Amino acid sequence: MADSGEIGIAPGDGIQYRQGSGEGIVTRDSIPAGHKIATRDLSKGANVRRYDQVIGAAAVDIPAGSHIHVHNLVMAEIVQDYAIGADVRSTDLMAEPATFMGIRRADGRVATRNYIGIVTSVNCSARVARAIADHFRRDIRPEALADYPNVVALTHGIGCGVDVRSDAMAIVRRTLAGFAVHPNFGAVMFVGLGCEANQIADIMAVRGLETGKSLKAFTIQEQGGTSKTIQHGIEQIKAMLPEVNNIKREPVPASYLTVGLQCGGSDGYSGITANPALGAAVDLLVRHGGTAILSETPEIYGAEHLLTRRAQSREVGEKLIARIEWWKAYCERNGAEMNNNPSAGNKAGGLTTILEKSLGAVAKAGTTNLRGVYEYAEPITEHGFVFMDSPGFDPISATGQVASGANLICFTTGRGSAFGCMPSPSLKLSTNTATWKRQEEDMDINCGTIIDGDATIDEVGQEIFRMMLDCASGIPSKSELHGYGQDEFVPWQTGVVT
Known part of the structure; x- marks a missing residue:
């Protein structure tokens, strides 16, 4: 990966790629910020790995130190080992759950906004x-x-x-x-x-x-x-x-908080800063009894095996696999392909294939067990980490999450998405400091401090969790201050229009 600034890395620069090991390379090309560098020689057809997972195959021979992107990396055919439930583990719930200042409705439901x-x-x-x-x-x-x-x-x-x-x-x-x-x-x-x-x-x-x-x-x-x-x-x-x-606000347990997880305008930093930091916050939320909803099914394609391994039951794991298979068939009968993602902006930010994007995207989900898989806009009945099927298009996906019960959205972005989703507030997490400085009026937190060396993933995760509670208590997000949220209401239309 190139550094977190916007200048990138020039040819001939020496890069140490495993901190403290003394291992390094000399760049052969100009490497834009957020883009990939080959750390060893790759033969044509060889698998290219990031996050220790396959993100594609070398289209040509790629010498060490070369820029890796759309010009020399193509999709790879991979067979995933779903290993349903292999990584399931117990989650230690907090003895004294966190609270936020919520609005308790007459029927017992709890709101974050009115x-x-x-x-x-x-x-x-x-x-x-x-x-x-x-x-x-x-x-x-x-x-x-x-x-x-x-x-x-x-x-x-x-x-x-x-x-x-x-x-x-x-x-x-x-x-x-x-x-x-x-x-x-x-x-x-x-x-x-x-x-x-x-x-x-x-x-x-x-x-x-x-x-x-x-x-x-x-x-x-x-x-x-x-x-x-x-x-x-x-x-x-x-x-x-x-x-x-x-109405009045009163202290309520964090178990009443249901957070929709979104990422849009992703870049090469998403999977190593904002997404894992949000994942750390999700782990805290789950330990405090709350619920987090991962969605955007086409954007977990190629990484779904990391989720099935966390499925609390075979039924849950098979439901997720079934949604992936539905999407493959849906794309095929409509003359599309799953790798039509990443978008142009994602590619400009350093992402090359949907496999790479998905591996970074699932980091938002933290590490706790996958407790349920739901259809689009289906009511969420489980507490903890769950999945709701949706397209990757953010307005459609977030609309479904809110319909399912999300009363807060956390949205990571590297390119600088501007987004809201009424009636639920939306927090924006910048993946890099350059985007934060350029678009601070739209961003609620800068996760680029992780790359800058000023904070750890866990430290930023704790900050995000505190911000979740504060926002749920009534502190407005940047998108709310700008009035975003009505135009982003987009229900999913899957059928034939006659």
């Missing part, structure tokens, strides 16, 4: 939902919500043209229903058009929901048009505001 959500059943009602929410925006009308929770509109571009009996429609309904019961919403209002395939009644049936003082539902057609529907929605929210505002 919103009123306007959720659309179909893209046709998006304009109305946004207009209702805009009436209560502080930046437009500061007097409107001086002492009240935020009102947010979560709109999307689907809801019709999909077979109502299909898995694709079931996923959409499961997602919307998951948001309707999310503890970070003190109240929810469904807005539809009226004639859409995705009927509000069918969404509510997924979780057995009924309308009441904190759940409203109506359509544009039944209200008599756009203007009338907007006014009706405004009046409904005005009536709900006092009740939703009547």
Whole structure:
């Protein structure tokens, strides 16, 4: 790996690659920051390893000291040893779990934020939902919500043209229903058009929901048009505001914290700084009784064997393997391949193959047992480390995690992603100091201190865990201060649109 600055390493530089051993090489090429250097001669076709795992094969002979990247490294066909449960071990739970200042709902659920959500059943009602929410925006009308929770509109571009009996429609309904019961919403209002395939009644049936003082539902057609529907929605929210505002924070155990793990704009440092540091924080969270959700199934491809080894049962391990096989078939029937990832930005940051990216990505998951594998937006019922199936596209993946119950997101980035996911706050973890300095207004913590030699992985992990508790207690993240989170609501659409 080249150093953590943005200058990189020049040809002819001597590099010691195993600290204290005296072993080293002389670079033959210019090595951009975050990119790979061959530490020994590699013959064409030889496996190339990083993290002591195969990340690809040499496309040509590669002399020691050479830059390794897309010009000389290609995907390799590998057969993984899943060894289900081989690395399962007991987890020592803390005798006195940490706490955060949460919001306890009347039914016992615990929130980290307090919103009123306007959720659309179909893209046709998006304009109305946004207009209702805009009436209560502080930046437009500061007097409107001086002492009240935020009102947010979560709109999307689907809801019709999909077979109502299909898995694709079931996923959409499961997602919307998951948001309707999310503890970070003190109240929810469904807005539809009226004639859409995705009927509000069918969404509510997924979780057995009924309308009441904190759940409203109506359509544009039944209200008599756009203007009338907007006014009706405004009046409904005005009536709900006092009740939703009547909350207080109180100390609650960390077991009520469910954290979605994301990485986007990854680079060559992700797998050695921010991701393992987040993994260390996840281990702490699990020891304190909390839950962490790893997702982005295409971005564990090539590293799934490291997770199956931690599966607490054969059933859990086989569920994860089944999701990988589903994705292989899904890509094949759609003329795609799993290695369409990394993205252009990932490659510019030093990542070459999906195998390399995945090996770094799974470091977010820490070291504790894998206790469950869930479908997209399926309610999480286990405590501890779990997996939820999703695409690698961050907005879709995080949307599913929140629908499953995540009340906080931790998002690592090396390139500088700007992201939020209402109603759950999102913490951004920079993988390197250069990105931190360039985009500090969007980053919550700099994990580049690990490469800089100023902190260890465990020390940064402890800092992340403390930040999780603080953010869950109400301290706003950088993305919240910028207002991110409504536009990133993107339910997964898997089916044929007709």
